[in-house]
Amino acid sequence: MKLDATDLRYITSDEFRVLTAVEMGSKNHEVVPTTLIVQISGLRNGGVNKLIGSLAKRNLVSKVQNSKYDGYRLTYGGYDYLAMRAMSKRDTMYSVGNQIGVGKESDIYMVADAEGNEMVLKLHRLGRISFRAIKSKRDYLGKRKSASWMYMSRLSAQKEWAFMKVLHEHDFPVPKPIDQVRHCILMEFIDAYPLRQIDEVPSPGKLYSTLMDLIVRFARAGLIHGDFNEFNILIRRESGEPVVIDFPQMVSTSHENAEWYFNRDVECIRTFFRRRFGYESSLYPRFKAIASDDGSSEGRFKLDIVVAASGFKQKDMQILEEYMDAVKESEGDVEEDEDGDEDSEDGSEEMEEDEETDEDEDEATAEDSKAEENTPEADGRPQTP
Numbered sequence: 295m296k297l298d299a300t301d302l303r304y305i306t307s308d309e310f311r312v313l314t315a316v317e318m319g320s321k322n323h324e325v326v327p328t329t330l331i332v333q334i335s336g337l338r339n340g341g342v343n344k345l346i347g348s349l350a351k352r353n354l355v356s357k358v359q360n361s362k363y364d365g366y367r368l369t370y371g372g373y374d375y376l377a378m379r380a381m382s383k384r385d386t387m388y389s390v391g392n393q394i395g396v397g398k399e400s401d402i403y404m405v406a407d408a409e410g411n412e413m414v415l416k417l418h419r420l421g422r423i424s425f426r427a428i429k430s431k432r433d434y435l436g437k438r439k440s441a442s443w444m445y446m447s448r449l450s451a452q453k454e455w456a457f458m459k460v461l462h463e464h465d466f467p468v469p470k471p472i473d474q475v476r477h478c479i480l481m482e483f484i485d486a487y488p489l490r491q492i493d494e495v496p497s498p499g500k501l502y503s504t505l506m507d508l509i510v511r512f513a514r515a516g517l518i519h520g521d522f523n524e525f526n527i528l529i530r531r532e533s534g535e536p537v538v539i540d541f542p543q544m545v546s547t548s549h550e551n552a553e554w555y556f557n558r559d560v561e562c563i564r565t566f567f568r569r570r571f572g573y574e575s576s577l578y579p580r581f582k583a584i585a586s587d588d589g590s591s592e593g594r595f596k597l598d599i600v601v602a603a604s605g606f607k608q609k610d611m612q613i614l615e616e617y618m619d620a621v622k623e624s625e626g627d628v629e630e631d632e633d634g635d636e637d638s639e640d641g642s643e644e645m646e647e648d649e650e651t652d653e654d655e656d657e658a659t660a661e662d663s664k665a666e667e668n669t670p671e672a673d674g675r676p677q678t679p
């Protein structure tokens with residue numbers, strides 16, 4: 295999807311009000327009834343219709359005709375817009391450049407601040423997979439029947455942000471986190487190639503042990519990356535030093551399947567080095583040895599606990615994990631939902647409504663908008679619930 299930041303600063307304040315009203319309404323409505331949009335926005339009825347029309351023309355909201363009522367939903371574009379606008383208001387981001395990556399669950403863009411300093415914007419895109427298939431398998435949402443892509447994408451960004459911050463503060467080689475809003479993370483641009491693209495290194499053995507040491511260092515700090523592979527390891531162009539990215543799936547070493555995750559990370563590196571560089575070593579880290587070795591310097595602080603204390607709640611972690619598991623489980627028999635903006639014609643299952651208010655979520659939205667409206671000088675703190 296194309297991002298358009300050119301008119302980020304030129305949306306009228308009434309249009310912004312309406313867009314925010316659609317976002318707020320989405321917290322407990324898959325399709326936000328027009329009447330509710332009018333009510334939340336606090337604007338005159340006639341005026342709102344025109345404003346919604348102009349937002350729909352710019353693909354920030356889309357009209358959905360449902361069996362029960364007509365309404366609108368926020369599109370990916372609308373959610374992107376709200377996040378980027380908030381960053382632009384806080385002066386963390388000013389302009390959007392090229393897309394440099396597209397993963398299954400993210401889009402990556404080059405962006406810049408007002409001085410032209412380059413940064414990377416990662417937009418989390420969970421829920422491109424149809425929820426219907428997943429929902430039938432697991433009741434992972436509890437009372438929240440409508441696991442919106444917005445909610446899951448935001449959780450994923452919040453988790454990545456929490457981990458990236460803690461890792462950066464403890465001098466792990468990760469990009470410097472700059473800002474987080476909704477489903478987006480702004481971070482330092484690393485001038486590097488993914489390991490995946492590298493055919494030759496001066497010393498495979500040295501890089502191998504640097505990476506294994508990193509896995510061990512993570513584990514001593516209570517963490518397992520969970521997706522430690524050639525796609526998520528960047529090799530700096532200048533120095534050849536590795537930088538690790540992509541943290542939404544990180545787990546604690548006290549996770550029930552910790553050893554399995556740990557071994558998978560180790561195996562990914564071993565396999566890659568064997569295939570790509572013909573390098574094999576009988577030396578590789580064992581989870582048990584690390585778990586029992588608590589006397590080391592990093593054994594004294596547990597970053598999994600630091601993260602838990604940072605505001606990203608255990609409950610959120612669980613919801614995200616179950617979602618990711620459910621996606622993995624149903625991979626293969628899941629229909630791809632090409633564009634989350636479009637809705638399926640049938641109003642039944644996906645349109646299920648959850649009139650129950652989810653407090654966490656509503657608080658978060660209210661906070662998001664409040665922070666945005668009242669504290670334009672916001673200090674780059676994430677809008678975590």
Ligand code: ADP
Pocket residue numbers: 394395396397398399400401402414416469481482483484485486488525526539540541
């Ligand atoms: P995904 O979850 O979709 O795998 P990643 O965080 O792994 O997303 O990023 C996808 C790709 O974008 C990476 O493989 C890398 O090429 C590029 N990328 C991500 N973050 C950065 C960064 N901070 N600096 C440079 N390139 C990056």
Ligand code: MG
Pocket residue numbers: 397525526540
């Ligand atoms: Mg990745």
